[in-house]
Amino acid sequence: MRQNQSSKNPVYVIGHKNPDTDSICSAIAYSYFKREYDGINAIPCKLGPINRETEFVLNYFNTEEPIYIENVYTQIKDIDYEKPLCANMAWPMLAAWQLIQDSGIRTICVVDDSDKFIGLATLGDLAKVYLSQMNNIEKYSIPLKNAVSVLSGEVINKGNDTLGGNIIVATMSLEEVVKRIKSGDTIIVGDRPHIQKAAIKNNVGTLIIVGGAKPDNETLNLAKEHQVNLISTPYDAFDAVKCISQSIPLSYIMKSADIVSFGEEEYIHEITNTMSKYKYRNFPILDKYGTVLGLISRRHILEYEAKNVILVDHNEFSQTVEGINEAAILEIIDHHRLGGIVTDKPILFKNQPVGCTSTIIYETYQNAKITPPPEIAGIMCAAILSDTLVFKSPTCTPRDKKAALNLAAIAEIDIEDFAGRMFKEGTELLDKSPEKIFFTDFKEFHVDEFKIGVGQINVMSDIGELKNEILSFMKDLKEKGGYDILLLMLTNIIKEGSEILWVSDYKNVIEKAFSIDINENIFYLPGIMSRKNQVIPPIVKAVKLLKK
Structure with a gap:
C-alpha cells in the first residue's frame, strides 16, 4: 500500500534530545518502514551527537547515522516560492517587457554576465522610463x-x-x-x-x-x-x-540600492519581520554565490506549509526539537508517560507500556506483514536490549523479549554475546568529560513549575573519583539551567541497581520519593534500573505532595 508524496515535502522522523540507542534506532527503523510501506520521503534525524553504545550498534550493522537537525522552523527552501524571471543587465527594455507580459510576473531579477544578481526591475519601472524618455x-x-x-x-x-x-x-x-x-x-x-x-x-x-x-x-x-x-x-x-x-538597457532602469534579499536557509518567522518593514512586492532569494534562486512575497509566507515531523521515543516539549510549535506533527510513537504535546488536529499516536519504542515499531512491521532487512532488525534488537538492560529492567515486558528474539534471528546475532560487547563499549568513560557523561542519556521533565533533569548511564564497575567531578558539574548546571532537581543514575547492569548522584534544594522531595534518609549527594538504590518506571514516577508524586 503506497501513497505518493513529493520529495519536496520530506517527513522528518525525530528522536529526543541527548539521544540514546532506542531514540536513534527507532528513528532509522521507522523511517525505513514509512518509505517502504507508505512510499513517503521519511528522513531519520538526530538532535545531538550519538553515544558510544549507539555508535557501536550502527557500525556493527553498517547503518548510517541519522542526519543532525537543529530545528524544524520552516525555511524559505521549504516553501514554493516564485521561480525567478532573470534578464541580463544589457537586455533592451522591450525584451524585459515582453518577458513580463508572457509570464504574468511583474518583477524581473537583473543579472550580470556571470549570472550574479545586481538589481530588480518592475513593470512600473519599465513604464515610467518608457513614457518619460x-x-x-x-x-x-x-x-x-x-x-x-x-x-x-x-x-x-x-x-x-x-x-x-x-x-x-x-x-x-x-x-x-x-x-x-x-x-x-x-x-x-x-x-x-x-x-x-x-x-x-x-x-x-x-x-x-x-x-x-x-x-x-x-x-x-x-x-x-x-x-x-x-x-x-x-x-x-x-x-x-x-x-x-x-x-534602453535594463541597467539604467533597475533598482540596485537598498535591495533586501534572503537566502534559502533563512527562517520564515524571521524574514516575516523584515518584510513588514518594506513596501516591496517581491524580495529576491539568492544562494551564497549571488545567483538568483527565486522571488518571495508576503503571499508566499501566508500560504506556506509547515515541516512534517514524526516523533519517536518521546512526547514532551522539553525533550523534542526546537520549533516544534511551527511543525506539523503527523505521528508520535512512544513508550513514556504523556508529556503534554498539543496538536491542532488528530494524529496517529501509539503510546504503549513496553520497555522500548523499537518494540512498538517492530510490531508495526509485523502488522503490515513486512520483514525488516537484517541491518534494520539488528538495530531494533539492539535498542530493545539497551532499553531493557537485556530483559533485566522492570520496564521489560514479554512483548519486548519476543520482539528481541525474533529480530535477533533475522539479524543472525547471539543476544548474550552482542549485548555484552555493546554494553562494554557503551560503559567506557575514560575519555569522557563530566559534561559528556552526564548528558549521555539525559531527559528533562516539568511538573508544573518544577524543572527536573535525570540522566542515566550504564556502568560495569565503580567509577571512583569521577563521581565528584560529575557532581561539581551538576551543581553548576543546576544554577545555570534553573533546575530544581538534578539526578544522574549510574546503573550497574551486573549488580542490578543504580547509584544516584543528586543536587537539589529539595532534599526532602528525593527522600520522600525513594523512602530513604540521605546524608550525602550519593546514595544507592538496589533493584532500581529504570528511569521511566522507577525514578521519574516517585519524584513526580513527591513533588505533587510537596505542593499540597
Missing part, C-alpha cells in the same frame, strides 16, 4: 545591438557600439534639421539623401533610415568617413522613435 536618450548609452534588434534593422555601417544624444525625426526642411543637430545625436529620416548627407557631415552619432530604404553609395562612404552608425529599418518614423526608447 520618448525623445531624449542623452543620458543613456544604448548598445547598437539593442537598437538594431528592437528596430528589426540592418546595420549598413558601424561607426561605434552605442547610440545616444537627442532623437530627431527629420521631417522638416534641411535648414531646420541642420539647426537642431548636435554632435552625437540620433537622427531618424526617410529616403531623403540630402538630409542624410547633411546630418552625417554635422557629426550625428547614428542615422536611422526608415521604411526599409537604403542609402546611396555617397551617403554610405560619408558614414564610413565620419564613423557614423547607419541603420536601415522597415518601421516608420513614429515606430522607430518608440523602438529607440525600448532599446
Whole structure:
C-alpha cells in the first residue's frame, strides 16, 4: 500500500534530545518502514551527537547515522516560492517587457554576465522610463545591438557600439534639421539623401533610415568617413522613435540600492519581520554565490506549509526539537508517560507500556506483514536490549523479549554475546568529560513549575573519583539551567541497581520519593534500573505532595 508524496515535502522522523540507542534506532527503523510501506520521503534525524553504545550498534550493522537537525522552523527552501524571471543587465527594455507580459510576473531579477544578481526591475519601472524618455536618450548609452534588434534593422555601417544624444525625426526642411543637430545625436529620416548627407557631415552619432530604404553609395562612404552608425529599418518614423526608447538597457532602469534579499536557509518567522518593514512586492532569494534562486512575497509566507515531523521515543516539549510549535506533527510513537504535546488536529499516536519504542515499531512491521532487512532488525534488537538492560529492567515486558528474539534471528546475532560487547563499549568513560557523561542519556521533565533533569548511564564497575567531578558539574548546571532537581543514575547492569548522584534544594522531595534518609549527594538504590518506571514516577508524586 503506497501513497505518493513529493520529495519536496520530506517527513522528518525525530528522536529526543541527548539521544540514546532506542531514540536513534527507532528513528532509522521507522523511517525505513514509512518509505517502504507508505512510499513517503521519511528522513531519520538526530538532535545531538550519538553515544558510544549507539555508535557501536550502527557500525556493527553498517547503518548510517541519522542526519543532525537543529530545528524544524520552516525555511524559505521549504516553501514554493516564485521561480525567478532573470534578464541580463544589457537586455533592451522591450525584451524585459515582453518577458513580463508572457509570464504574468511583474518583477524581473537583473543579472550580470556571470549570472550574479545586481538589481530588480518592475513593470512600473519599465513604464515610467518608457513614457518619460520618448525623445531624449542623452543620458543613456544604448548598445547598437539593442537598437538594431528592437528596430528589426540592418546595420549598413558601424561607426561605434552605442547610440545616444537627442532623437530627431527629420521631417522638416534641411535648414531646420541642420539647426537642431548636435554632435552625437540620433537622427531618424526617410529616403531623403540630402538630409542624410547633411546630418552625417554635422557629426550625428547614428542615422536611422526608415521604411526599409537604403542609402546611396555617397551617403554610405560619408558614414564610413565620419564613423557614423547607419541603420536601415522597415518601421516608420513614429515606430522607430518608440523602438529607440525600448532599446534602453535594463541597467539604467533597475533598482540596485537598498535591495533586501534572503537566502534559502533563512527562517520564515524571521524574514516575516523584515518584510513588514518594506513596501516591496517581491524580495529576491539568492544562494551564497549571488545567483538568483527565486522571488518571495508576503503571499508566499501566508500560504506556506509547515515541516512534517514524526516523533519517536518521546512526547514532551522539553525533550523534542526546537520549533516544534511551527511543525506539523503527523505521528508520535512512544513508550513514556504523556508529556503534554498539543496538536491542532488528530494524529496517529501509539503510546504503549513496553520497555522500548523499537518494540512498538517492530510490531508495526509485523502488522503490515513486512520483514525488516537484517541491518534494520539488528538495530531494533539492539535498542530493545539497551532499553531493557537485556530483559533485566522492570520496564521489560514479554512483548519486548519476543520482539528481541525474533529480530535477533533475522539479524543472525547471539543476544548474550552482542549485548555484552555493546554494553562494554557503551560503559567506557575514560575519555569522557563530566559534561559528556552526564548528558549521555539525559531527559528533562516539568511538573508544573518544577524543572527536573535525570540522566542515566550504564556502568560495569565503580567509577571512583569521577563521581565528584560529575557532581561539581551538576551543581553548576543546576544554577545555570534553573533546575530544581538534578539526578544522574549510574546503573550497574551486573549488580542490578543504580547509584544516584543528586543536587537539589529539595532534599526532602528525593527522600520522600525513594523512602530513604540521605546524608550525602550519593546514595544507592538496589533493584532500581529504570528511569521511566522507577525514578521519574516517585519524584513526580513527591513533588505533587510537596505542593499540597
